[in-house]
Amino acid sequence: MSSSLERVAPVFFGLIGLGLWQGAVWALAVPPYVLPGPIAIVNAYAGDYGTLNAALVSTLTVTLAALLVSAALGVALALAMAASSLLRAAIQPWAVILQVTPVVAIAPLIIIWVNQPFLALVVCAAIISFFPVLSNTAAGLAATPSELLDLFRLNGATRWQTLFWLRLPAALPYFLAGLRISGTLALVGAVVAEFVAGSGGFASGLAYRILEAGYRLEIPRMFAALVLLAFAGIAIYAALGFLAAFLLRKRDGA
């Protein structure tokens, strides 16, 4: 009973908030180009859902591509770092430099360098999203229980056997935790890259629609795009959470 109430509570709270928002907009006669009410936002979405949905799909495509690149690159670099301390020393500072450099600052360069707009956006998004996968997977590979490593050594395990049968599966929870952070970062990266690229970029994502709506003072449409982005972020976070729970349950048995 209390748990079902707890489940309804955030929805209820949100509805009250939306009601107050709409009421304030009506009561104070706030013009929609300053702050549209929720009804105006829903109407804006209903009036333009074709374009907005297509924009959502476009942004999600970039996000997903960037996430896949992040996962592959992060795991590959983490493996290289685990394989040799020389490679670790060589890679680590550059990974950190790439991570701490604001992507907004390098996005214009990347968009100039990479001619293909879709690719340019993916590169920008991947640059900020690969680090959590890399650092988490590296931490997971380094945290293999030393007794299990001893056991593998005692039984004459090869390097590859130790990697595939012990270190990689042992690092899986770390990798998945990193992937979850990277998922939301990839969305942020995709949006930032679209903003920077503007009409010179792919010109079809949600961030571009937000820019466009801003220029045209179509503020309710801008909010509609924002709401879609928020939902996309929540969906990615939840989906990667489910993926992690599923894979770990599969790995360790019910």
Place this chain on the structure above:
Amino acid sequence: MLTVDAVSKRFPNGTQALEAISTRVGAGDFVALLGPSGCGKSTLLRLLAKLELPTSGQIRWDDGHEPGAGEIGFVFQDATLLPWATAAENVRLPLRLRGISAGESRPAVMAALAQVGLADFADARPRGLSGGMRMRVSIARALVSSPALLLMDEPFAALDEFTRHRLQEDLRKLWRQSGKTVVFVTHSIYEAAYLANRIVVMSPRPGRIAAEIAADIPDTPDRRVSAGYVALVQEVTETLRAVMPV
């Protein structure tokens, strides 16, 4: 089986873990390495397993036969099972690492599980097993390749008293029946006295052998409360007090 000849071990950080250790492990012996934390008993065990190399001195195997992969069974303080593998897959691991197929290793795996009383739990995952059962799987894993030498590093220290007694009894029975050589590290006087037929008492910093005590109490059902056992516990306790004044 093997002779430890003036073995010393100094770690790179300067800690002298072992100093001039000399002893013998005879084939079929059950040797307990007994001593307080930090006396180097685990280090000595790792040296026997060739997981570490001595700084000086040497460990000589009888007939000059150096054991290869799978010829030494090692049981750690924790069960250290792969959480994603079933009990049978965990037990199979040493054979799998040597390239023996699942079908080929099946009889050995089932026999090892049966030896520790877990024949019915072959498909259970570690998270579904109790602490005592996990340790049994771990022992089965050490037995699966039929090693002549079984090294155990405080394997029962983390278990509750009742489970520990059961496992001690089963291990003693297993040793009697299989004739394996066992070197068992423990910091429990009672455990050493119950299990071993030879107790090597070690003193700490640096680790030295302080005394060796023969322990041959007959395997009667009341062994744990027999006069011989009580006398042995007393003897070991007095020896420890003599070499380590409080």
